[in-house]
Structure formats: C-alpha cells, structure tokens
Amino acid sequence: MVIGAKATRISTNSIVYHSFNGTSDVYTKLLEAYAQNGALQSGKTLHAHLVINGLAQKTHFASKLIAFYAECKQLSHARKLFDKIPQSNIRRWIVLIGAYARHGFYEEAMSVFSEMQREGMKPNKFVLPSVLKACGRFGDFRTGEILHGVILKNEFEFDSYVVSALIDMYSKCGKVEKAKRVFYGMVDKDLVAMNALVSGYLQYGIVNDALVLVEQMKVQGMKPNVVTYNTLIAGFSQEDDQVMVCKVIELMHDDGLEQDVVSWTSIISGLVQNFHNKEAFGMFKRMLDVGLCPTSATISSILPACATVADLMLGKEIHGYTVVTGIEKDVYVKSALIDMYAKCGFISEAKELFSKTSERNSVTWNSMIFGYANHGYCSEAIELFNQMVREEERKPDHLTFTAALTACSHARMVQFGESLFKMMQDKYAIKPRLEHFACMVDLLGRAGKLDEAYNLIQSMPIEPDLFVWGAFLGACRQHGNMDLAEIAAKQLAKLEPESAGSSVLLSSLYADASKWANVAKVKRVIKKKKLTKFPGCSWVDVA
DNA sequence: ATAGGGTTAG
Numbered sequence: 001m002v003i004g005a006k007a008t009r010i011s012t013n014s015i016v017y018h019s020f021n022g023t024s025d026v027y028t029k030l031l032e033a034y035a036q037n038g039a040l041q042s043g044k045t046l047h048a049h050l051v052i053n054g055l056a057q058k059t060h061f062a063s064k065l066i067a068f069y070a071e072c073k074q075l076s077h078a079r080k081l082f083d084k085i086p087q088s089n090i091r092r093w094i095v096l097i098g099a100y101a102r103h104g105f106y107e108e109a110m111s112v113f114s115e116m117q118r119e120g121m122k123p124n125k126f127v128l129p130s131v132l133k134a135c136g137r138f139g140d141f142r143t144g145e146i147l148h149g150v151i152l153k154n155e156f157e158f159d160s161y162v163v164s165a166l167i168d169m170y171s172k173c174g175k176v177e178k179a180k181r182v183f184y185g186m187v188d189k190d191l192v193a194m195n196a197l198v199s200g201y202l203q204y205g206i207v208n209d210a211l212v213l214v215e216q217m218k219v220q221g222m223k224p225n226v227v228t229y230n231t232l233i234a235g236f237s238q239e240d241d242q243v244m245v246c247k248v249i250e251l252m253h254d255d256g257l258e259q260d261v262v263s264w265t266s267i268i269s270g271l272v273q274n275f276h277n278k279e280a281f282g283m284f285k286r287m288l289d290v291g292l293c294p295t296s297a298t299i300s301s302i303l304p305a306c307a308t309v310a311d312l313m314l315g316k317e318i319h320g321y322t323v324v325t326g327i328e329k330d331v332y333v334k335s336a337l338i339d340m341y342a343k344c345g346f347i348s349e350a351k352e353l354f355s356k357t358s359e360r361n362s363v364t365w366n367s368m369i370f371g372y373a374n375h376g377y378c379s380e381a382i383e384l385f386n387q388m389v390r391e392e393e394r395k396p397d398h399l400t401f402t403a404a405l406t407a408c409s410h411a412r413m414v415q416f417g418e419s420l421f422k423m424m425q426d427k428y429a430i431k432p433r434l435e436h437f438a439c440m441v442d443l444l445g446r447a448g449k450l451d452e453a454y455n456l457i458q459s460m461p462i463e464p465d466l467f468v469w470g471a472f473l474g475a476c477r478q479h480g481n482m483d484l485a486e487i488a489a490k491q492l493a494k495l496e497p498e499s500a501g502s503s504v505l506l507s508s509l510y511a512d513a514s515k516w517a518n519v520a521k522v523k524r525v526i527k528k529k530k531l532t533k534f535p536g537c538s539w540v541d542v543a
Numbered sequence: 544a545t546a547g548g549g550t551t552a553g
Contacts, residue, residue, distance in 0.1 A: 098544065129544040164545040171546095195546035230547040237548095265548040297549040304550075335550040366551045399552045435553055467553075 027055075031064045035071035038329070043068050059085060063095040070099035073359065075108060087119065094126050101130035109134035110143065123147075125156050129165035136172030144169045148182075157185075164192040171200025189217070191225060198231045207235035211248070224255060230262045237270025245270070261292050269301035277305040281314065294321075296330040303336035307343040315340050335363040342371025362394045369403040378411035398430050405439035409446060417443045438467040445475020450484055466495050 027046065034043035047065055050056040056065065062085050069077040078099060085092040093116045100109035113131045117123070123131070128147065135144040148166060156162045163186060170179035179200040183193055194217055201210035211232060214224055229252040236244040245267060249259065264287040271280035284302050287294065294302075299322055306315030319337055322328040328337070334357050341350040354360075354368045365388050372381035385404040388396055396404075401424045408417030421440055424430045432440075437460055444453035453472055457464050469491045476485035 094544075126544050133545075161545045168546065192546045199546070227547045234548060262548045269548065300549040332550045339551060363551050370551065402552055
C-alpha cells in the first residue's frame, strides 16, 4: 500500500542506498534517524526500497519499520507490518507492544497484549516491562495487579527490568505502599527501581520522604544519577520550595553531577506554575547563558508565562525560535502557542496556528475553543466544538465542555447550553464539575432564569463553591433580585469568611467575560494572603 | 524491555 505511488522517488533514492552498499546497519540507522525527525516520507521511501529488495519481511527490518511507523504516529502502518510477520513469532508482539508503549499509545499497547494472550502466547520478561508501563500511564491498577501475579507465578521477580517496571506501575497509579513493598523486597535494589519509587513519592506528594530514601540508599552504597536528582528537583520546584531545590542542586554537585536541560526545565516549569514569571524568565536566560539548548519541553513550560500582552514580545521571540528549530510542530509547543496568542487576544494568529496543525490533541482543541469563547467569538467556539464532535478525532473532555458552555453563556444560548450539559453526561459519561455548574448557573442567570439557576444549585450533588455562588450573585445583581442576591452573598460569606473580599472580586470577574485570564492573578493574590478583607460592603448594590 | 522535565480548565 505504502509503496506504489512513490515509484519515481524510489529509483533515485535506491541509487543513494546502493552507494552505501546497502548494509543492514545503514538501513537501521537511516530508519532511526527518520523516526527521530518524523521524516515520514523518507521512511516510506526506504520501506519501499526494502520491499523491492526483498528485505522488508526479514524480522529485523520489520521490527525497525514497526518502531519507525509508531514513532511517526502511523499506528495503522505499524499494525499492517505486524500482521505480515508469522504469528508464532514472539518478537513481533514484543516489538509492537514496546513501540506502542514507548510512544504513548498505552491503550493500544494493552489491547494488543490482551490479543497476544488470546492467541495463546505466554507473556515473557521482555514484554512485561512495556505492558506495565502502559498500565501505569493509563492508570489501570487492576490489570497491573494481575500482572504482578503473573510475575510471581513465573518467577520474573528477579529480573530488574520487570521489577523496576512493576514499581513504576504502582507509583504511577498512586499506590506508594505497594511500590515500597516491592522495592524493599528486592534482593539487589537497583538505581532504576529506586528512581521509580522516588517518582512514586512525588506522585503522592511526599517529596521529603523521597529525599530521605535517597539519602538512606546512598549510605548503603547506591549512587544516585541525574535522573534521581531531577526527579527531586521537579518535586520541590512544583511545591514552590526554592530552598530545597537549591539544596538538591548542591547535593547533586557534591556527587559530581551537572544540571542538564531536564533539571532546568523542571525548575522553570515549577516557577511558571507558581506564577513566578519574572524568575522563570531569568532562569530561562541563565540556562541559555550556560550554553544549553531549550527543548520542546522547556518551551512549552515557559510559554504560559508569556500569555499576557505585556510579555507577548518574548513569546513571539520564542515562537520564532520554535520555527527555526522545527519544534513548532510538537503538539505541546503548538498547543501552548495557540493558547498564548489566544490569551493575548490575537485570535487570528491562534487560528492560523490551529488550522496549520497536522497533529492535534484535546489540549490543542480546548485551547482554541477557550480562546474563541473568552474573547466573545461565541459562534466560532461552538462551531469548533461541533467540528470536534463531528470529526471524532478527539473525544471532548470536561474542559471542552467548560469551554463550550462558557461560549454558550456569553452568547446567551440557553437551550443549546442545556443540551450540551445533558450530552456531556449522557453521551460522554462526564460527571459535571463545579465549573460546569458555574457555567450553567451563569447561563441561566444571565438569561434571567434565576429560579432555574437556584434550583440547579440546590440539586447539585457536590457542594457549590464561590464560583457557582459568584455567578449566581452576578446574575441576581444584573436582574435586580435582592432576595436571591442576599442568599448568594450569605453563602459566599460562609464559604470564605476570611477573604470575603476575594469572593466579590472573583464573582465580578466571573461576570465579566473578557477578564477570565485574570482569575489566575486573583488566585495568586489570595494565595499570598495580602488581600484586605472588607466584609459586608456593596454586594447588594442592586437598587 | 525499566526510571526524570511539557500544553488547556478551576
């Protein structure tokens, strides 16, 4: 299938391949390079060349080709090649499942594994690490436990790859106790296993325990590596604990290890997440001064800090860098760019990036829909939502519905909003969260349906928060309903007696369509507790 | 065949 259309290019390229003498090593290296650069066309051409020369069926090349297509996210091609290799060959299962797991197709990896078992193939120690990884990333703890049983039954518990992957699976599923038990049961504890447990501690929010573990293991002769320290740095940085980040870096230097791109990216990411934009920019600059090149992960971490008009210049510079280096195509980078332009109000730039995107995930879609919704392009937002549902490229998630409902409420599309709220639950089995209720209350409230909004609040299966009451209060003020406004105000005061002022601030922000982006700022203010309270002021200035 | 950093919402 892949071959036919490329006849002309094949002949020219064949000459090139033959000039290398066509050793298998060259083919392998080329395929790996193509995979790394996502050079799908070149890889397809080489594939055709291998077919013509009768090499494509050789298991060695077939495996490489499967990995290549998986890397280029061409799952159907990978699967087609897999189907051409004789069934009894265990290697083909290992390669396909491994390729899926390595490139983020966790659901597929697990379903192929079930298929493998249905075909009567027994799992071995080479396939288990990939399956465990897929389980962990997918959060499928039940299957993971079954695999643990398989490991014990087949005495794979002395294979360090398998055991490390098992610890990682429990860690990723948030089962630290289980991860700990497996780790402490190991006769020869190895570095990868320890690192997997360290990451489990972080997942669970006990970074300090992780540090203690590392120190203990050091006493017993374990030598931590950059991965160990980077894991700890990421944990402390996310917790906004600058002091501990510095301490870990010092420890790292005592062990003769240098910070790499991942260390820097972890620090930058933590700073941005904790709203220290200036410090993040400074750190980014220092990283460049040290001579390290930012990766797509670094870029997608720093871009959210550029999502205000004041810092857009830097964002544009970074955008330029991504174009030059070719990482603009990366989904994370692309989504972050779309979000950045959209947040700054440059909807047409965001739209252009979105339409030129070949690979989109739910974040890409959601960023664009939010961009439209938050800037009053409500029909565009709804149209894009419909397109997403129609094309079934990605399933809408809870954020997609938040974005679409936001658009409905700004456009006063009450009926459509109600149908979305129903569709979300009935068709997609998404439980409405606080923000969905807040949108619905806002939608009904703006349309003057205050009683319906109030009924919805009272029917909520979860405790309404200040956004829900804030939206309701805004609607009551707008429609001059003193009685209901008073109820809302009392509820707000009850929810946040310490920072009653912030509730009012937030509710008015909520009511103001164009100021969504400021919510983050307000949250930061609240977090720093610098907000003076002014209880009982002009909430009910309805008149 | 296993371990580290990333994008949306609140």
